[in-house]
Every structure is written in structure tokens, then in C-alpha cells.
Amino acid sequence: MAESENGKDGKSAAKRPKIDAENEKRNADEQSTDNPVVDFQLTRILRDNPREKSIFIHGKVKDQDAVVILEKSPFRQDSLPELLKTSQLKLEMQNDVYSTYQLHAPPQLNEIKTTVMCPATEKHIKKYLHQEVFLLEESGEDYRNLTLPYISGQSFSVQWVYNILEKKAEADRIVFEDPDPDAGFVLLPDFKWDQKQLQDLYLIAIVHRRDIKSLRDLTAEHLTLLTNIRSKGEETIQKKYGVPPSKLRVYFHYQPSYYHLHVHFTAVEYNVPGCGVERAHLLSDVIQNLQLDSSYYHNRSLSFPLRADDGLLQRFREAGKI
Structure with missing residues (x-):
């Protein structure tokens, strides 16, 4: 048994941390590739539209200018039963027949559409900047x-x-x-x-x-x-x-x-x-x-x-x- 722990199995155990580290690095690299905003550094808000539930932001991704548009996805009729059944509600106010809540939906029902322009040119930035x-x-x-x-x-x-x-x-x-x-x-x-x-x-x-x-x-x-x-x-x-x-x-x-x-x-x-x-x-x-x-x-x-x-x-x- 001791030979097994200190022999080939021991060598394998010694290599495992290195392999795990390599896997973690690979996963991080894949996440960075798949997620272009993981390294996003905010510079300024270009435009905010509360009525349309959207915001336009300017920043940097790996030293490159980027414009990111975040838009709340519309409600889907086919998902309403699941939304109401599986979400958590936090009461804010109640008065007679009226009550308001903060609804915390599960991630799959709370999507935000994200559009990324990178590298963004000055024309991209000006396009989304609020102007007269x-x-x-x-x-x-x-x-x-x-x-x-x-x-x-x-x-x-x-x-x-x-x-x-x-x-x-x-x-x-x-x-x-x-x-x-x-x-x-x-x-x-x-x-x-x-x-x-x-x-x-x-x-x-x-x-x-x-x-x-x-x-x-x-x-x-x-x-x-x-x-x-x-x-x-x-x-x-x-x-x-x-x-x-x-x-x-x-x-x-x-x-x-x-x-x-x-x-x-x-x-x-x-x-x-x-x-x-x-x-x-x-x-x-x-x-x-x-x-x-x-x-x-x-x-x-x-x-x-x-x-x-x-x-x-x-x-x-x-x-x-x-």
C-alpha cells in the first residue's frame, strides 16, 4: 500500500496541481474569449434610456475602445407562468388592495441583450452619445x-x-x-x-x-x-x-x-x-x-x-x- 501511495500514484498526485492549474487557465482563457466584456473597464455613460430599459456605455477592453449596449429583453408570454412561479418577491409597500414588490427572477428568465463594438471608432462612440x-x-x-x-x-x-x-x-x-x-x-x-x-x-x-x-x-x-x-x-x-x-x-x-x-x-x-x-x-x-x-x-x-x-x-x- 505504501509503495502504491509513494510510487506511480504519488507521481500522479504530484502532477495533478499543475494539470489543474493548466485547466483553470484554459477555462479562464475560454471565458475571456467567449465573454468580450469580462475585462471591460467603464469610462463613461453615453446614453441612458429608462423608458426603453437600455443603456449605452463607453469603455476599454484590453486597451481597445469599446461601446457596449445593454438592453432588457422583452417579456415572453410563454415564460410568464414559470416567471411568476419560480421568482422571489420582496414586499416594498402595501396599502389596501395595492402592493408593490421587487421580483427577483431566475437567470434564464432575466436576460439582458448585450451588443459589443470593439474596437470601437470615434464614429461609434459619437453615434450613441446623447446629443441635441x-x-x-x-x-x-x-x-x-x-x-x-x-x-x-x-x-x-x-x-x-x-x-x-x-x-x-x-x-x-x-x-x-x-x-x-x-x-x-x-x-x-x-x-x-x-x-x-x-x-x-x-x-x-x-x-x-x-x-x-x-x-x-x-x-x-x-x-x-x-x-x-x-x-x-x-x-x-x-x-x-x-x-x-x-x-x-x-x-x-x-x-x-x-x-x-x-x-x-x-x-x-x-x-x-x-x-x-x-x-x-x-x-x-x-x-x-x-x-x-x-x-x-x-x-x-x-x-x-x-x-x-x-x-x-x-x-x-x-x-x-x-
Whole structure:
């Protein structure tokens, strides 16, 4: 027995601490790889939105700038019975028929959606920093003389869009594709939607064509593309999610957040940021306007909001437009 303890078994025991240490280091490395915010060091709060239960923060991850967005996930109807049954309640106040509690839900029912941009550029940081907002009215001439030269001179990368179209990224998230180079598009869920309930349904159709930056570039030549997106997008959403066209809001943003033509499909009940009249243009209205006048969006005035730190706002100021 003594020989067994001090012989091979003893050697094995002597090696075990080293092996355990290596395993712990490997697990720590894996956690660091899987969890990009484990080393996050907070610098400042960029924006806090209590109404939407979201916060935007700026900091460092391993000496690289990072922007992290934390959003409370929506309640799921199918999990409500489990939520009420398994959570702990702490009484705060009781008066007659009224009582308020702090509900402590189990982790699997208390998710926080986390979006990480790292390394974050100054543009990322400014995008989420709270700023005053101004509403501009841009004529067709303003677009050609002010807006177009400005966006052409900026380094607005859409490589991530090309990665999707070329199946280099997010290929498993695509729910439909029409590969036609002129009238085709891919349809995939927007990151704002966790795909767990239909009340906040949100998908994006990204066109294969790379020569259309925004609404301003559309003419009657693109009607086949637009009607194809509407019909096949609505058909796909009805088949896959059971949501009929009458419950969808289908629209463009102007100005868009990135300059590659894309269409938003959201549930009508979902009051998503950017769906207001100052920025959203219904796809059905765009189609009808182009059927009436091929140059409609080349010439008409369009209004859109700009933040105080936006370089385009400065261009309009210098031109005496605001």
C-alpha cells in the first residue's frame, strides 16, 4: 500500500496541481474569449434610456475602445407562468388592495441583450452619445450640393453588409434569399429582435445591388426590385412567422444609418426607434410615388433628423440652411 501511495500514484498526485492549474487557465482563457466584456473597464455613460430599459456605455477592453449596449429583453408570454412561479418577491409597500414588490427572477428568465463594438471608432462612440437633435429639410439641390459630397467624402464602411451578401458572416441568420443580381435581396432578423416573440418582430431586407445608396437614388427603373422585396418579404414573413402583411410596417429610413439600400420590416405594434414620420418612408408609398414620377426622390424635399455633432449638420449651417 505504501509503495502504491509513494510510487506511480504519488507521481500522479504530484502532477495533478499543475494539470489543474493548466485547466483553470484554459477555462479562464475560454471565458475571456467567449465573454468580450469580462475585462471591460467603464469610462463613461453615453446614453441612458429608462423608458426603453437600455443603456449605452463607453469603455476599454484590453486597451481597445469599446461601446457596449445593454438592453432588457422583452417579456415572453410563454415564460410568464414559470416567471411568476419560480421568482422571489420582496414586499416594498402595501396599502389596501395595492402592493408593490421587487421580483427577483431566475437567470434564464432575466436576460439582458448585450451588443459589443470593439474596437470601437470615434464614429461609434459619437453615434450613441446623447446629443441635441435638429430637423432638417433637404431639397434635391441640397442633396446634390451638400449631402452627396459629404457622404462621398466620409469613410462609411459597409464591408459588414458585403460580408452578409457574400455569406462570409451571418449566413445562418438569413431566412430568405433571392439571388437575382438586379432584383434580389437577403432577408434576416435585425439584431434588435431576439426572435422570441412576434410583438417586436424586426427583419431587414438588404439588396444585392451595390449601386443604390439610399432613397435618393431610386427611380422607376428600380420598381421591379422594390415590388419584389415587398411581395417576397411579406410572403416569407407570413409563412415563417405567421404574421400577415396587414400587421407589418415596411419602410426605408432617410437618412439611412448605412449607405447600402435596405428595407425594414417591423411589427405594426412595435414602436421601434426610427419609425416616426421624420425618418420613415413606407415602401408602398415609395412605389406609388415612383410610378407617378420616376424622378420623385431626386427632386422632392425630404426632412430628416440630425444630431448636434453630425458633420452634415455643420455643412447645412455653413450653407445658411439652418
